[in-house]
Amino acid sequence: MARKLTRRTLLRGATATSLAVTGGIILPSTPAFAANFYNPFSGYPISDGWQAHIDRGSLGGIDYPMGVGTGVPACGSGTITNIPYNGTGGHTVTISHPNGYRTQYMHLSQFVHGNGASVGAGAIVALSGGAAGAPGSGSSTGPHLHWHMIDPNGTRINPLVFLGGGGGGGLPKTSTESDGVPGPIFYQRLQNWVRIDAGYTGPIDGDPGPNTWAAMQRYLAAHHGYAGPADGDPGPNTWAALQRLAAGWGYTGPIDGVPGPNTWRAVARFLNQDRFD
Numbered sequence: 001m002a003r004k005l006t007r008r009t010l011l012r013g014a015t016a017t018s019l020a021v022t023g024g025i026i027l028p029s030t031p032a033f034a035a036n037f038y039n040p041f042s043g044y045p046i047s048d049g050w051q052a053h054i055d056r057g058s059l060g061g062i063d064y065p066m067g068v069g070t071g072v073p074a075c076g077s078g079t080i081t082n083i084p085y086n087g088t089g090g091h092t093v094t095i096s097h098p099n100g101y102r103t104q105y106m107h108l109s110q111f112v113h114g115n116g117a118s119v120g121a122g123a124i125v126a127l128s129g130g131a132a133g134a135p136g137s138g139s140s141t142g143p144h145l146h147w148h149m150i151d152p153n154g155t156r157i158n159p160l161v162f163l164g165g166g167g168g169g170g171l172p173k174t175s176t177e178s179d180g181v182p183g184p185i186f187y188q189r190l191q192n193w194v195r196i197d198a199g200y201t202g203p204i205d206g207d208p209g210p211n212t213w214a215a216m217q218r219y220l221a222a223h224h225g226y227a228g229p230a231d232g233d234p235g236p237n238t239w240a241a242l243q244r245l246a247a248g249w250g251y252t253g254p255i256d257g258v259p260g261p262n263t264w265r266a267v268a269r270f271l272n273q274d275r276f277d
Helices: 007-011 050-055 159-163 184-198 210-223 236-247 261-271
Strands: 020-022 025-027 062-064 071-073 078-083 092-096 102-106 108-111 124-128 145-150
Touching: 050 062, 092 108, 092 124, 145 159, 184 210, 184 261, 210 236, 236 261
Parallel strands: none
Antiparallel strands: 020 025, 062 145, 071 124, 078 092, 092 102, 102 145, 108 124
């Protein structure tokens, strides 16, 4: 007899990289990759690009205008080092990633973790700053965030080039649209969807837990007829509402609360919209 999809089964397999199939539902499991990079600032304009920094004698960086106090997400998992009053950079957070790269965020108004804290991709690591003359702003003359990467040799590099294409970076498209099998990228995009549309504030790590599912339930309740609680423990009613969403993206199967490959393909088409990159 098929087992019910529960929070316990969703969180099972903390180091597994495969997908379990239970009762026709493909369950997520925790990815085993170490540093899951993405561009957390793809929704912001660039006010000062990499080459502009180089041209005026900087070692390089990218500036994103944002209001003081905006949460700054980690672009990948790693370990935190806080550097207060870091010269012209002001308050700086460095994240040391398991692959030997580091990322730095400058002109911050507040640290939110202690030194040595471990964070996942998408976790808030600081609050932005940059107001002229404010503590932690360094040489900044207006609210913004400065971002750059450092390779294992200690050379500062453009994070957008590291992410591929030299452009805005962001999340790759999920192949679930073709194969119908959800994987870490599918779940990263799902988390980014509910971050944008449903108030999710957790990491974009491809490992959905109760907070991801609760945010999805809130969205489905508002738009696709889900009438149950936003308890982070999805069951047939949640999946049926997700199938109703999928019906707008090419799903033609039954609304039975038992998603299979055709459901996931349609959901992936929804998630592969550019706005969820």
